[in-house]
Amino acid sequence: MTGESAPLRAPARPFAPDRLLAALRGAALLLAAGAVPMVVRLPWIGDMGVHAATVERLRHDLFHPGNPMVDSPTDSPYYSPWTVGLAVFAKATGLDTFDVLRCAAVVGLVVLVTGVRRFVRTLSTHPAAPLLAVLCLLLLWGVRPFVWSGFLGLTSLSANASYPSTFATGLGFHLLALLARVLRRPGGAGFAPYAGLGLLWAVLMLSHQFTGVVLTFGVLGVLVAAPGRPTRAGALRIATALAVGLAVLALWPYYSFFALLGTDGLEEIHQPLYRHALARFTLVPLGLLALAARFRRDRRDPLVVWFLLGLLTVGAGAVLDKWSLGRTEPAIVMPAQLAAALCVLDRGARRLRGAFAVVLTAALAVGLWAQRDALTFVLRGDALPRAVAGDAWKVWQPVxxxxxxxxxxxxxxxxxxxxxxxxxxxxxxxxxxxxxxxxxxxxxxxxxxxxxxxxxxxxxxxxxxxxxxxxxxxxxxxxxxxxxxxxxxxxxxxxxxxxxxxxxxxLDRGRPPAGAVRRAPVSGPR
The missing domain is CATH 3.40.50 (Rossmann fold)
Known part of the structure; x- marks a missing residue:
């Protein structure tokens, strides 16, 4: 929000040995190798059906798809820029819906990893920082793994890689990185970059609304951390971005975004998000220590602001029985995970660094073992190790x-x-x-x-x-x-x-509906 040329925050100087970077690269390659069979298998669980149905409807009728699940001409929030893009890709290539979703999983994971890398680069120049950040986002959770869209635990991501939430999370990290870089430009940036940021924010909100809220808190954290005092020119640029974003949300033709604000009936299905919090987030308090260290050095630290906004929202959900606000829990978890990764590499946390590195390594090992059930989505049941078979998720039998x-x-x-x-x-x-x-x-x-x-x-x-x-x-x-x-x-x-x-x-179906047309035969896998 200012035209000053100072960086958002001075990045920490690297100090860790090359051995650490090599170990992190090995761990990242191991996880990437595990993602290959998961993408090929495309596990049937959770929301796979509705996302596949959404692409299926759009590929048959791009402009008037109707409800994705039942024969009704209603709108649906599942018709997002992401799914419309997948349908256009399906039409252009002739691939069936499930092959398109396999491609979506690859693209979503690439967007996520590159988005994390770009954003972490705005906080640290250490070459190991992005890799360690990815490992913390995947493993620094709890001893009771769970699967939910928008939550980046290894188990959850193994099931949800093709979902809009994965793409939206990665897009949100790219948005944070771009915003941080725009704020650093000498003399400020013109209005065009901010209009582009507004468009990107609208695509994020339309693609997965809950993830959009989580990353919007991150955007606010980056804005609060901007150097210098807010200026009128900076405020006008932010207003431009917001106006462009709101205009795109209002004009999106597939569903009314603002109608979602008055939606009832979300509370019961989200109440489980407030249960067993200690088991699901056992390792996250380690990141709270890192956030506290960042807060002592800088009261406007972007990760701290992001975390506090998430904490207030999730806490309000608990107090007001608005369980749907539990979907913003990643706004608490992700900043803590990123702070934990950066703390090990940060000279500014010298007192914590040595002991913290040992504890974090142990925590990541615990997190990896706790989420061993992610192998459910990689291997067939008869190929699962004995240590995993007892905790394996039940993958659906499609019909x-x-x-x-x-x-x-x-x-x-x-x-x-x-x-x-x-x-x-x-x-x-x-x-x-x-x-x-x-x-x-x-x-x-x-x-x-x-x-x-x-x-x-x-x-x-x-x-x-x-x-x-x-x-x-x-x-x-x-x-x-x-x-x-x-x-x-x-x-x-x-x-x-x-x-x-x-x-x-x-055999006794009565008369067909008025205006019924003969439908095309089904194509694709059985």
Missing amino acids: GWAMRDAAYGDVFMTGDRRAACTLPAYGGYTVAAGYPDFFLPDERRRAVDTARYFAPGTPRAERLAVLRRYHVRWVLQRPSRGGLPAGDPALREVRRGPDGRVLYEV
Whole structure:
């Protein structure tokens, strides 16, 4: 916010031996080697279904994709610049959705690593700093690993590499680095660089909203740490960036960004973020010591400001029972992890440096062992070491086989949530969405109708009415889960899956919806 030419903060002078750099490079290469089979395998877990379905809808209709999970012409916040770009790439290359997501995982990881490297370079010139920072971001968590979008633990990232949150986090680090460099320019920068920063911020916010908030706290930290006093010219440049960003958010055609601010129903699904905090963040307090050392030297340190903003937000969520604010926990964790990495290499923390290096090394080893279950997403079950097999995550069995007889856009009735999560990834629709969807006005009714269809004692006429209401063509279920019996004349058994599910064709579907068109056959893997 000033035109002075002084750097944002004087970088620490390097002192560590070359042996440290070689060790860090070896660890980084080992992790990179593990990422290769993970990208190839593309593990089915968590939100993979909705992200694959989003790309699938956009590749079939780039301008009017409709809801990604159910047959409804509603908007969706999943239609972001990132997923639109993936769909354009899919159209241009002819790759199927899952190969596109493999490419997305590679790009997301590259953007993340290069973003961390560029931002850390604004804080330290030591050649080992970026590598150590990446290791801390991956391993300095807790003894109880978990998987959640926007959290960079090794286990979580192994499952989420292809998700928008990984790309958005990397993009946010690039934004922090660019902002720090713009603030250092002699005499200040013109308005064009700030307009570009505003555009980048809008892409970040549209791509993954919670990650956008987390990195916005980092942006505020960089601004607070800017040298000199704020000037009117600097304020105008920041206002320009903000105006450009808000304009892009307002004009984004795929969904209303500002409608998200009034969204209800997020609290229950995010309440687990406030449970077992000690087990999930056991190693993070080590970074708090490093942050305290930085705070003693500089009350406007960017990592300290970033951390405090995150702490206030997460704390407000706990006090106000706004559990969705727990999604900003990375704003507490990431600055602490980065501070821990820099503390080992920083001459300014001379008293802490020696002992801290030993403790940090031990903590990283503990973190690596604690997250050994990341191998679940790299190796098949029978190839897992005995020490991992007992803690392995259960990777889903996708139901692409059920689409062999279906056409793109056919509607399925299923009471199995995992089937509802995976079917749209292959081109089908389900009656009830497998994931919460606050842009879907009849979401509750769809869930109730699905439950009624499979509930014991529901009259046959009511079940048929539900199938007709949503123009269901296929029923996918396990025989013991209720619904119309196997011998009902309205159903015809088509095939049985490897997981015990049975696919039935609905013979009594009623009239097709007005204006219905013949849908293209499904392509891609089964």
